[in-house]
Amino acid sequence: MIKLKLRKRTREVDETSRTNNSLGLMFWAAVSFLAVLTFCAIFADILPFKNPTQTFKGFNKNGPSGSFLLGNDGVGRDILSRVVYGAQTSLVIAVVGTSIALIIGGSIGLAAGYYRGKVDRLLTIMLNTTLIIPPLILFISLILFLDPAAERRMFILIFTFALLSIAPIGRVVRANTMAWSEREFVLAAQTIGARNGRVMFREILPNVAPSLISYSLIVMATLIIVEGAVAFLGLSVPSPTPTWGDMINKGRPHLDVAPHITLMPALSMFLTVLSLNFIGDKLQEKFESKAAIL
Amino acid sequence: MKFLKRNIGRIVLTGLVLVILFAWFARPPFSWTFGLLILVGAFGALVTDANYAARRIFSLIPVLLIVSFVVFSLMSSLPGDPALTILGAGATAESIAQLNQELGFDQPFFNRYGNWMGDVIVGDLGTSRILREDVADGISRSITPTLQLMAYSLILAVLIAVPAGMYSGYKNGTRQDRIISYTMLGFLAIPNFVLALVLVLFLAVGGVTIFGVDIGFRWLPAARYVPIGAGWSDHLKHMLLPSLSLAMSQAAVFMRLLRSDMIGTLRLPFIDLARSKGLKTGRILFRHALRPSSFTLITVMGLSVGSLIGGALITEYVFTLPGVGSYIFTGIFKRDFVAVQGAVLVISTLFIVVLTFSDLLYLALDPRLKHQSEAA
Helix, strand or coil: CHHHHHHHHHHHHHHHHHHHHCCCHHHHHHHHHHHHHHHHHHCCCCCCCCCCCCCCCCCCCCCCCCCCCCCECCCCCEHHHHHHHHHHHHHHHHHHHHHHHHHHHHHHHHHHHHHCHHHHHHHHHHHHHHHHCCHHHHHHHHHHHHCCCCCCHHHHHHHHHHHHHHHHHHHHHHHHHHHHCCCHHHHHHHHCCCCHHHHHHHHHHHHHHHHHHHHHHHHHHHHHHHHHHHHHCCCCCCCCCCCHHHHHHHHHHHCCCCCHHHHHHHHHHHHHHHHHHHHHHHHHHHHHHHHHHC | CHHHHHCHHHHHHHHHHHHHHHHHHHCCCHHHHHHHHHHHHHHHHHHHCHHHHHHHHHHHHHHHHHHHHHHHHHHHCCCCCHHHHHHCCCCCHHHHHHHHHHHCCCCCHHHHHHHHHHHHHCCCCCEECCCCEEHHHHHHHHHHHHHHHHHHHHHHHHHHHHHHHHHHHHCCCCHHHHHHHHHHHHHHHCCHHHHHHHHHHHHCCCCEEECCEEECCCCCCCCCCCCHHHCHHHHHHHHHHHHHHHHHHHHHHHHHHHHHHHHHHHCCHHHHHHHHCCCCHHHHHHHHHHHHHCHHHHHHHHHHHHHHHHHHHHHHHHHCCCCHHHHHHHHHHCCCHHHHHHHHHHHHHHHHHHHHHHHHHHHHHCHHHHHHHHHC
């Protein structure tokens, strides 16, 4: 038993020293997948993708082939280009939603962790109100309440997702700020007469930023899943615009004859979310081990 | 009494299971279910720490009031005239005004809220004109499949997560650990509706054919709800795919938490003591390390009920189960405010009660916290 333990200890040491040096092959695979996806989504109009709304007669439910790399859907549209254009919707909603939540939630969290007291209580109340009602039901009610006729769905989706991501992001920033504002260099800055704003943004924020970034990647992944769920229920951006969730839902009736209609968008959603989670996880590990050395 | 005090966690858990079973078999109105849940929570905690439990139970009242207010104001400010929705497009202005008066929609907001709350407290959630039934009846009918789905999923998630998390934490850093961790990270990335469809594809409708090779089975039914009354095995067979698709992402969350807590616990001196006493590894893991590692897990299990409810909404949609999720969904699409309002209120109440309950359970499992709260 003792022998086994000794071996275990030494292996642990090896493990940490290795993770500090490199992020691993999987990490870079995830990064490059996201990079390719983002590139295709941004330049979808320039790149040689077929029109995502054009129906090709006689190709209904065809599997992957030379001219249609991922096959055709129930009415003969090209799944590859629909996946790429669907990525536009998912990525825009996730990135913009997270950025807005990052700016607002980050500021609130920073203020709450630094000043404590009243601001802190406000954040806690906000967090608790969003926690009270189960999230998906709150999403659906809010979306239908704010935009019943689906005229500005994209805008409303981003708004709702940002609104509901503020509290969790704020909480992470608050906890980190509280820990960092106890440190000597913050006290030193305060002693030499730096204003609160300067202390917050120049001393604390750079230290909070790493964990904030890795957490926001995970928030982004969650938003993609939630957007998928909302689209799956038919409540996301209305029909001609392709979304992954909607494509998955439309493939449901053909599941036994043409499963690729469902599987292709599902696979791309899975890979995107997995990559985001994985990158977030790895970054967090790396930053944490760095902070532990300090 | 001593037995009660020593085994409080087990007793409370048994109580919860009994309540859920009772809800299945007897189908009492939902208010009874919640009343019982609160009673179980109160009982469980009274045996551990009366003051704290009482404080927690009483602090539920303002929270529930806030929830009811949020739900009511959200639903009552939804656009569209409710009377017009009920009567249809051909209604005259007079009949609309009359129905509005009858339903009390012409009164000021706070009067309406007061009336509604007065009814809700005695268990009357109103009558839905569009679905043509009593809302409380509709909810207690449809909550059975949802509660079953959630209970099975939670049980499955724990059954998968606890052994996986313990093994992975014990084998920290090895290849086995990495395989389990990456698999679970993968399940975390699969949205439950995608997992549901993939499971249906491979286990129910026969799978895919790649280069002439069939991959997949036709073992399980793809959809439809079978109540327990129609036979246990048939019921469980129909519930397996929905529960599994809902359970996996929860299992991934639970497993990751348990793993990291387990790693921390296994470094503590009392594990070394147990080991030097010559205890078997299995016994050390289950009897000594599991309990101090499971505190975060229990809090998150309470919180996960929220995402389980949301997931149940989608899973019910995929598998056409007549649960609360489909009830809300129909309500939303038919613009039936009374029904949605009632259902969201009931679900949120359930959620809050479960959260409080998991807090109390936490206290019962970790005696150190009890001393802290006594000292404070």
